[in-house]
Amino acid sequence: MAQRLKIATAAAFFKRARGGFDLAGSPALVQGDSSKVLARLPPGSAQCCITSPPYWSLRDYGIAGQVGLEASLDAYLAKLVTVFDGVRRVLKSDGTLWLNIGDSYTSGGRTWRAPDKKNPVRAMSVRPPTPQGLKPKDLVGVPWRLAFALQAAGWYLRADVVWNKPNCQPESVKDRPTRSHEYLFLFSKSEQYLYQADAVRGPNARNLRTVWDVHTQPYRDAHFATFPPALVEPCVQLCTREGDVVLDPFTGSGTTGAVALQHGRGFFGVELNPAYVKLAARRIGEAVKKRRLAA
Ligand SMILES: C[S@@+](CC[C@H](N)C(=O)[O-])C[C@H]1O[C@@H](n2cnc3c(N)ncnc32)[C@H](O)[C@@H]1O
8 A cells, every 4th residue: 555645625636536546545635525525435445434523513613614513403413414425335335434423412592602722612603592392401412313313314323332531521510410421333334344343352352342431632733622542443443454444524633544544554534624634634644654664
């Protein structure tokens, strides 16, 4: 596999690739909208997608076209179903999707959220109205709503892994427990799919369980929630082999790409925000360099 990271805007990438391209070639990072880019990728070319889309109405990544700021929950879910239809097309028939998604509470009539010095993308100038059927203070249940929507769209829902965060953010709430977990769903494209249960074992060599304790780990320079590499590693090892292509349509700081390359896999990433593309390019570029030196 060629060992140079290709970084380009979607327009430049597809112009250069007019004669066709192979996802299993050089790792690539494309700046653009994920559904538009996915629609132009060859079908059946990636083995696994490991991703974390923006959560609904929780983050403002400051760029037009971003997912997560839809005025209604239904519009957000519909947008993600479209993105993951594109992922399903691009996956091989035995491919899988590991999807991390967080939940939120209804805004309770609040129309904005104050900036947070440590995490500027938490500031929101708009908050969507309470979805129909829910009340102020209700937990929305976004992960399961999305899981059911993807199941209805044809995905096989195979596991709901609870990502337990032993170092979760404290919350100033007094009328419910502090939220300390997120979901990581495993979906497959077909009934039979690549899953190498022996590649990652639990304590006493038993089959992996569905609650994973993984500390959150901020990545320097990224002012938004990044995957801890330890959350991505088992997904790569369980559902891909050396040389297989891993996909991330919401690349952010590039954790999935860096981990995939460290494990000898290929990578294709899409990110809308050019500033984050730069960040991810640096991080994935470091992994590419290390791999070249080790070869
Ligand atoms: C939760 S972050 C991903 C973090 C990533 N897992 C990491 O470890 O850094 C979601 C990312 O999706 C990007 N994004 C939002 N809308 C997008 C779109 N339409 N197409 C591509 N990327 C988008 C945001 O800019 C943000 O970087």
